Amino acid sequence: MSVRDATGWAHDENRPWRHSVKKLTDPRLASGLDMLTFSRLMSQYRALPPHDINQRWLVLEAAHVVGQTHFGPHWRVHVAMLLLAWRTADRKEILGQAMRLALVPVGHAVHRLPLGNPGRANVSAFAPMPVRSDIAQVIARAQDKS
Numbered sequence: 001m002s003v004r005d006a007t008g009w010a011h012d013e014n015r016p017w018r019h020s021v022k023k024l025t026d027p028r029l030a031s032g033l034d035m036l037t038f039s040r041l042m043s044q045y046r047a048l049p050p051h052d053i054n055q056r057w058l059v060l061e062a063a064h065v066v067g068q069t070h071f072g073p074h075w076r077v078h079v080a081m082l083l084l085a086w087r088t089a090d091r092k093e094i095l096g097q098a099m100r101l102a103l104v105p106v107g108h109a110v111h112r113l114p115l116g117n118p119g120r121a122n123v124s125a126f127a128p129m130p131v132r133s134d135i136a137q138v139i140a141r142a143q144d145k146s
Contacts, residue, residue, distance in 0.1 A: 037066050041063040057136060060119070062101055063077045064081075075101070082101065092122075
């Protein structure tokens with residue numbers, strides 16, 4: 001059974017990794033990874049033109065929200081974010097993603113994941129937050145594909 005404290009952190013004594021987006025704007029209602037949606041988002045990211053940087057970040061943020069409760073998808077998104085930061089020579093984002101890659105194993109080991117967090121360097125790595133509407137729209141479109 002999941003318990004969420006007042007800050008929005010997810011805790012599950014039996015299966016702390018069993019969380020995903022149910023209601024896209026409220027990360028506290030998450031439970032269970034939607035691997036199909038995560039895969040669609042990562043495929044969409046890879047299909048985007050390299051010069052469409054803003055859309056590439058947006059899709060990675062959506063994939064982060066969907067995949068952050070499972071170690072493998074969470075790690076893959078941060079690796080993709082680090083590579084995109086490197087390609088765009090964004091020093092702040094490179095450092096932020098390197099730090100987040102170091103924190104991913106720790107967060108999963110202690111079962112402290114800030115749900116709804118988009119995973120970028122421009123937000124705290126520790127702050128749970130509502131899912132932004134633009135990210136929620138990208139996730140909803142990925143879920144609606146047949």
